[in-house]
Amino acid sequence: MEKFEIHILGCGSALPTLRHHPSSQVINLREKLFMIDCGEGTQIQFRKTRLKFSHLNTIFISHTHGDHCLGLIGLIQTFSMLGRTAPIHIYGPQDLKDFLQPLLEFYKKSIGFPVNIHCVNFRIMDLVYEDRSVEVYTIPLSHRALCCGYLFREKRVLPHIRREMIDFYGIPNYAINSIKEGADWILPNGECISNSSLTFPGEAPRSYAYCSDTCYLPKLAEVITGIDLLYHEATFCEENAARAQEVMHTTARQAAMLAKSAKVGKLMLGHFSARYENESTLLKEAQQVFPQTILANEGLVVNV
Amino acid sequence: MEKFEIHILGCGSALPTLRHHPSSQVINLREKLFMIDCGEGTQIQFRKTRLKFSHLNTIFISHTHGDHCLGLIGLIQTFSMLGRTAPIHIYGPQDLKDFLQPLLEFYKKSIGFPVNIHCVNFRIMDLVYEDRSVEVYTIPLSHRALCCGYLFREKRVLPHIRREMIDFYGIPNYAINSIKEGADWILPNGECISNSSLTFPGEAPRSYAYCSDTCYLPKLAEVITGIDLLYHEATFCEENAARAQEVMHTTARQAAMLAKSAKVGKLMLGHFSARYENESTLLKEAQQVFPQTILANEGLVVNV
Numbered sequence: 001m002e003k004f005e006i007h008i009l010g011c012g013s014a015l016p017t018l019r020h021h022p023s024s025q026v027i028n029l030r031e032k033l034f035m036i037d038c039g040e041g042t043q044i045q046f047r048k049t050r051l052k053f054s055h056l057n058t059i060f061i062s063h064t065h066g067d068h069c070l071g072l073i074g075l076i077q078t079f080s081m082l083g084r085t086a087p088i089h090i091y092g093p094q095d096l097k098d099f100l101q102p103l104l105e106f107y108k109k110s111i112g113f114p115v116n117i118h119c120v121n122f123r124i125m126d127l128v129y130e131d132r133s134v135e136v137y138t139i140p141l142s143h144r145a146l147c148c149g150y151l152f153r154e155k156r157v158l159p160h161i162r163r164e165m166i167d168f169y170g171i172p173n174y175a176i177n178s179i180k181e182g183a184d185w186i187l188p189n190g191e192c193i194s195n196s197s198l199t200f201p202g203e204a205p206r207s208y209a210y211c212s213d214t215c216y217l218p219k220l221a222e223v224i225t226g227i228d229l230l231y232h233e234a235t236f237c238e239e240n241a242a243r244a245q246e247v248m249h250t251t252a253r254q255a256a257m258l259a260k261s262a263k264v265g266k267l268m269l270g271h272f273s274a275r276y277e278n279e280s281t282l283l284k285e286a287q288q289v290f291p292q293t294i295l296a297n298e299g300l301v302v303n304v
Numbered sequence: 305m306e307k308f309e310i311h312i313l314g315c316g317s318a319l320p321t322l323r324h325h326p327s328s329q330v331i332n333l334r335e336k337l338f339m340i341d342c343g344e345g346t347q348i349q350f351r352k353t354r355l356k357f358s359h360l361n362t363i364f365i366s367h368t369h370g371d372h373c374l375g376l377i378g379l380i381q382t383f384s385m386l387g388r389t390a391p392i393h394i395y396g397p398q399d400l401k402d403f404l405q406p407l408l409e410f411y412k413k414s415i416g417f418p419v420n421i422h423c424v425n426f427r428i429m430d431l432v433y434e435d436r437s438v439e440v441y442t443i444p445l446s447h448r449a450l451c452c453g454y455l456f457r458e459k460r461v462l463p464h465i466r467r468e469m470i471d472f473y474g475i476p477n478y479a480i481n482s483i484k485e486g487a488d489w490i491l492p493n494g495e496c497i498s499n500s501s502l503t504f505p506g507e508a509p510r511s512y513a514y515c516s517d518t519c520y521l522p523k524l525a526e527v528i529t530g531i532d533l534l535y536h537e538a539t540f541c542e543e544n545a546a547r548a549q550e551v552m553h554t555t556a557r558q559a560a561m562l563a564k565s566a567k568v569g570k571l572m573l574g575h576f577s578a579r580y581e582n583e584s585t586l587l588k589e590a591q592q593v594f595p596q597t598i599l600a601n602e603g604l605v606v607n608v
Contacts, residue, residue: 014381014385015382015385015386016347016348016351016378016382017351018348018351018352021348040344040345040347040374040375040378041344041345041348043320043344044320044322044325044345047320047321047322048322064410065414066377066378066381066411066414070344070374070377070378071344073370073374074320074344074370074374077318077370078319078320081318081319082319098410099410102406102407102410103406103407106368106402106403106406107370110369110370
């Protein structure tokens with residue numbers, strides 16, 4: 001199966017600690033890299049993964065709180081020092097431009113490639129990026145800033161060729177692509193070999209949603225129903241539910257309730273408050289509601 | 305002797321590596337903290353020292369290349385989250401304002417204390433900061449940016465009291481300060497006890513200079529003659545001297561030549577290029593010219 005990996009670069013919250021870095025993750029989808037959020041120090045965390053910097057062309061920012069975007073300008077400058085000339089595309093709510101443009105202007109002499117900022121519609125679910133393998137949609141969230149999550153939906157995977165049947169009928173190479181697209185094959189004697197004898201179905205398309213930062217939004221379940229993996233913030237445990245509500249964050253239990261009602265395959269908790277010495281309480285609390293829960297951690301790689 | 309420590313938070317150069325963080329250091333002078341430069345990730349490096357964030361009120365920036373200042377806004381926001389209300393003062397060449405002011409403006413709602421930016425005269429040696437224990441001067445450097453180093457000169461340390469003499473003559477506590485300042489003591493019978501019998505000299509004032517980034521400037525020796533500790537960039541080794549000149553940096557050997565002609569007490573090399581797997585060549589090269597040379601390293605604490 002082709003790669004669809006989530007690399008956790010940082011899963012702490014606003015106050016950095018010696019245990020967690022601020023928010024960032026890299027998605028490796030068939031060797032094309034996508035970044036979501038880019039807190040301070042992300043470029044060093046990125047380097048640790050040994051993924052290729054040059055395979056990253058697209059960055060999605062959830063919102064402009066410092067722990068989600070302060071690493072952008074350093075990352076951009078490093079790319080430039082490494083000789084990058086290919087454009088980079090950065091998606092985010094409209095104030096991302098107000099944050100980033102003055103920095104790009106200040107450092108323009110040292111940035112040798114185009115940086116394209118795309119303001120996304122963060123109030124509705126909107127298709128903001130598409131290539132031949134994936135569609136990316138915004139997910140409206142509710143936080144103390146213009147904020148959205150992102151939903152990655154893999155496109156339909158083409159069926160696989162039954163090599164032994166191709167050989168048996170002596171079907172030439174030039175016909176393979178059209179057969180993958182669904183064509184039958186006509187033998188010289190006029191006999192039709194149906195597509196279903198020549199192929200077997202590709203894997204089911206996979207999906208991943210990133211929801212951080214946000215207060216608990218039960219209705220999110222509608223838009224992430226049945227996805228394979230949900231990364232959801234769980235800044236607090238239930239004991240601090242009042243505080244969570246006040247600062248528009250979610251508790252681990254609430255994240256699990258959402259995962260359960262959306263019937264997702266797996267839940268990964270992140271964006272941990274600096275107040276917890278470890279996250280075992282958060283994990284336990286969530287697993288009581290939704291057993292298929294794991295904790296994010298720097299360096300963790302999860303297959304969707 | 306009272307503290308005058310240099311804590312190295314980062315001593316790499318522009319391209320961050322897994323071995324070195326970008327430039328930053330904290331000076332602990334009698335429990336008052338001063339920061340010089342603040343590259344990305346400095347707040348985490350600072351936290352590792354276990355020094356008290358609240359004891360830092362003054363930051364000196366050499367120049368606005370990203371590896372010397374991108375950590376400022378994150379540090380400021382963290383201070384605010386921790387409840388700081390005391391103002392912070394940041395000194396640097398005039399374009400520091402162009403870099404930092406838009407960020408402060410963007411994040412103004414989340415910064416709960418005054419951030420005062422002071423543009424320094426970086427073309428001449430200028431007294432830019434003074435308190436009762438130290439004077440800080442700019443050191444004009446030559447780089448691909450408006451850039452200066454900083455010289456910390458400890459003020460004269462008051463003489464120490466000879467406790468046994470104070471007791472012997474029954475001198476009251478209220479007189480101690482004036483005796484420290486140089487006064488004699490007159491006994492009830494009119495006899496004069498000279499100050500020199502009541503005190504012994506304080507330690508010689510210490511001095512520290514930070515010179516990064518710059519090309520090799522032999523005439524710097526005049527302004528740093530006889531200082532106790534010199535931190536000087538040594539981005540390259542002699543083999544890359546042409547490259548050093550081209551990008552306005554210094555080689556380890558050149559830094560040592562400067563240290564030797566300025567007769568400093570000790571030389572610490574830093575701002576290492578990412579191209580070196582370790583800095584043993586740089587150290588060897590410098591020590592051949594100036595044996596009292598050490599390498600900076602993250603976590604190193606040097607007493608001036």
